[in-house]
Amino acid sequence: MKVxxxxxxxxIGSHAALELLRAGHEVAGFDNLSNSSEESVRRVRxxxxxxxxxxxxxxxxxxxxxxxxxxxxxxxLHFAGLKAVGESVEKPELYRxxxxxxxxxxxxxxxxxxxxxxxxxxxxxxxxEVKKNPVDESHPRAAANPYGRTKLDIEDLCxxxxxxxxxxxxxxxxxxxxxxxxxxxxxxxxPRGAPNNLMPFVMQTAxxxxxxxxxxxxxxxTPDGTCLRDYIHVTDLALGHLAALDRLDSFAGAQxxxxxxxxxxxxxxxxxxxSRAAGRDIPFEIAPRRAGDAAAIxxxxxxxxxxxxxxxxxxxxxxxxDHWRWQKANPSGYAS
Numbered sequence: 388m389k390v391x392x393x394x395x396x397x398x399i400g401s402h403a404a405l406e407l408l409r410a411g412h413e414v415a416g417f418d419n420l421s422n423s424s425e426e427s428v429r430r431v432r433x434x435x436x437x438x439x440x441x442x443x444x445x446x447x448x449x450x451x452x453x454x455x456x457x458x459x460x461x462x463x464l465h466f467a468g469l470k471a472v473g474e475s476v477e478k479p480e481l482y483r484x485x486x487x488x489x490x491x492x493x494x495x496x497x498x499x500x501x502x503x504x505x506x507x508x509x510x511x512x513x514x515x516e517v518k519k520n521p522v523d524e525s526h527p528r529a530a531a532n533p534y535g536r537t538k539l540d541i542e543d544l545c546x547x548x549x550x551x552x553x554x555x556x557x558x559x560x561x562x563x564x565x566x567x568x569x570x571x572x573x574x575x576x577x578p579r580g581a582p583n584n585l586m587p588f589v590m591q592t593a594x595x596x597x598x599x600x601x602x603x604x605x606x607x608x609t610p611d612g613t614c615l616r617d618y619i620h621v622t623d624l625a626l627g628h629l630a631a632l633d634r635l636d637s638f639a640g641a642q643x644x645x646x647x648x649x650x651x652x653x654x655x656x657x658x659x660x661x662s663r664a665a666g667r668d669i670p671f672e673i674a675p676r677r678a679g680d681a682a683a684i685x686x687x688x689x690x691x692x693x694x695x696x697x698x699x700x701x702x703x704x705x706x707x708x709d710h711w712r713w714q715k716a717n718p719s720g721y722a723s
Contacts, residue, residue, distance in 0.1 A: 647686025
């Protein structure tokens with residue numbers, strides 16, 4: 388297929404582009420590079436041994452977006468967007484405009500060009516405060532923060548578009564906690580500033596960029612008192628997008644599917660697994676609970692198995708080994 392990838396130079400977008408190329412698809416992508424590096428695109432080309440066209444383009448540039456979509460694409464994989472929960476609380480309007488208005492522009496450009504097949508990067512944040520685990524797709528949606536609100540609003544844009552025009556086929560992939568890196572160690576997660584997520588903070592501590600990991604609370608109702616999350620290897624996640632692309636014609640309009648392992652790992656389990664991967668103890672300290680953190684959340688991935696024929700194949704040790712390989716070879720990320 389001829390596939391257009393938004394946010395192609397980002398963490399998940401770059402891994403998805405690599406797997407698309409490995410699977411034989413013709414791939415192009417764009418990014419505004421506000422929170423990513425074009426170096427990731429160059430490395431994807433190197434790893435795949437195939438061309439990957441790149442455009443520097445912003446979702447808010449509607450005329451340029453329209454021109455690009457009119458070139459003719461079979462499907463769009465949509466990853467572009469701001470994603471820091473804390474920043475979204477400080478700058479909710481920035482997130483609304485960039486993520487929601489940008490996605491409105493994308494859908495309008497796709498519609499005008501006659502491309503009505505979309506795989507959207509949604510998130511388990513749309514479930515808000517989780518009522519029970521494991522979480523399946525029927526769980527009520529609620530936004531606990533402005534970032535989560537943008538994902539929920541974009542899902543609603545897709546539901547509305549598909550309800551209006553039955554030609555649309557949209558996979559809303561709600562994923563849990565992506566970690567790891569391509570096994571080559573050449574591409575990986577490279578957050579700007581202090582990481583917002585656990586694994587990059589742990590690995591930056593292991594490589595000496597951070598003094599220690601702060602564990603926010605050890606008195607939760609979990610086996611070791613620390614929060615449980617469903618961590619998924621970014622390569623498994625990328626392959627989930629390929630599975631959705633292959634099965635997209637079976638989607639009646641827009642439909643949500645969880646991508647997760649179905650298993651929760653605690654903060655301390657992640658630190659221990661990362662320490663094994665790095666071959667040294669990673670220092671940490673217990674800090675007070677952080678407002679808004681849920682005790683536990685993990686996915687019910689049964690629908691992904693049934694509808695996409697997909698399941699996560701890599702466990703926590705593999706996630707940490709691959710993430711460490713990337714971090715060790717690139718201690719300062721793509722700037723190394």
